[in-house]
Amino acid sequence: MSIYTKLFSGLISTVYGLFGLSLGTALAQNDPQPWQMNFRPAATPVMEDIVEFHNLLLVIEGLIVLFVLGLMVYIVFKFNSKANPKPTKTTHNSFLEVAWTVIPVIILIIIAVPSMKLLFFMDKAPEDQVEMTLKVTGHQWYWSYEYVDEGELSFDSNMIPDEDIDVSKGQVRLLEVDNRVVVPADTTIRLLMTAEDVLHNWAMPSFGIKMDTVPGRINETWFRVPKEKIGVYRGQCSELCGVRHGFMPIVVEVVSKKDYARWLVKAKNEFANIVEPTTVAQKQAAIR
Numbered sequence: 001m002s003i004y005t006k007l008f009s010g011l012i013s014t015v016y017g018l019f020g021l022s023l024g025t026a027l028a029q030n031d032p033q034p035w036q037m038n039f040r041p042a043a044t045p046v047m048e049d050i051v052e053f054h055n056l057l058l059v060i061e062g063l064i065v066l067f068v069l070g071l072m073v074y075i076v077f078k079f080n081s082k083a084n085p086k087p088t089k090t091t092h093n094s095f096l097e098v099a100w101t102v103i104p105v106i107i108l109i110i111i112a113v114p115s116m117k118l119l120f121f122m123d124k125a126p127e128d129q130v131e132m133t134l135k136v137t138g139h140q141w142y143w144s145y146e147y148v149d150e151g152e153l154s155f156d157s158n159m160i161p162d163e164d165i166d167v168s169k170g171q172v173r174l175l176e177v178d179n180r181v182v183v184p185a186d187t188t189i190r191l192l193m194t195a196e197d198v199l200h201n202w203a204m205p206s207f208g209i210k211m212d213t214v215p216g217r218i219n220e221t222w223f224r225v226p227k228e229k230i231g232v233y234r235g236q237c238s239e240l241c242g243v244r245h246g247f248m249p250i251v252v253e254v255v256s257k258k259d260y261a262r263w264l265v266k267a268k269n270e271f272a273n274i275v276e277p278t279t280v281a282q283k284q285a286a287i288r
């Protein structure tokens with residue numbers, strides 16, 4: 001944990017304390033919390049780096065804001081017409097002009113280096129490290145998932161309507177699906193994303209993923225959740241995709257490798273008889 005992360009999380013818990021809010025609620029730790037101000041807990045190395053980078057930016061921005069504010073206060077008191085009735089006619093100052101060009105450039109370079117490193121890190125997992133591939137397809141208005149390495153295993157994931165939500169099972173209204181995506185922990189998973197109809201966006205805050213799914217195109221990213229962070233993670237479609245855009249949640253259940261193997265056997269049975277999702281080509285044929 002960097003100094004920035006410590007500083008920032010300290011600040012957030014102080015703010016929570018001030019408002020008498022508690023961080024712990026009935027919701028699971030990974031779920032969105034009422035009055036949440038900071039990120040959800042990071043579950044992947046990518047999200048950890050994003051949080052770290054965010055905290056670094058916050059410190060840099062904070063210092064700049066304080067500096068500019070200080071300058072303005074100084075000007076207001078020192079150079080108002082009462083305190084300074086006879087203004088100077090100074091128009092140029094070479095030292096100042098060089099300084100206010102060079103210093104921002106240096107600040108931008110300090111920001112650009114970790115930013116680029118992070119961009120490349122989150123873009124693709126190295127080919128030799130990928131252990132599993134999961135294909136995500138966005139539809140109006142649900143998601144479907146294909147376990148590319150497991151033959152025919154694919155299924156749709158629809159939101160559970162309010163009236164069928166069972167709170168005792170840990171289900172959360174508007175954020176629960178009938179078929180959760182189950183993935184093993186400690187496994188580098190390549191995500192391939194596309195859409196059938198319009199743009200959608202597969203967003204999973206705890207994983208640091210928010211990626212458009214585009215019809216006719218495949219986008220790639222990756223994630224890896226360590227076994228200490230086994231649990232249920234929730235996200236939502238984050239690209240305005242039609243009237244039911246707000247009703248296509250994403251639920252990823254990260255389980256141990258053993259439990260995953262057990263789930264695979266069950267899932268292959270359960271989803272074996274499901275008719276393949278209708279493709280655009282099939283739909284068009286039906287229309288003709």
Ligand SMILES: [Cu+2]
Binds near residue numbers: 139
């Ligand atoms: Cu959508």
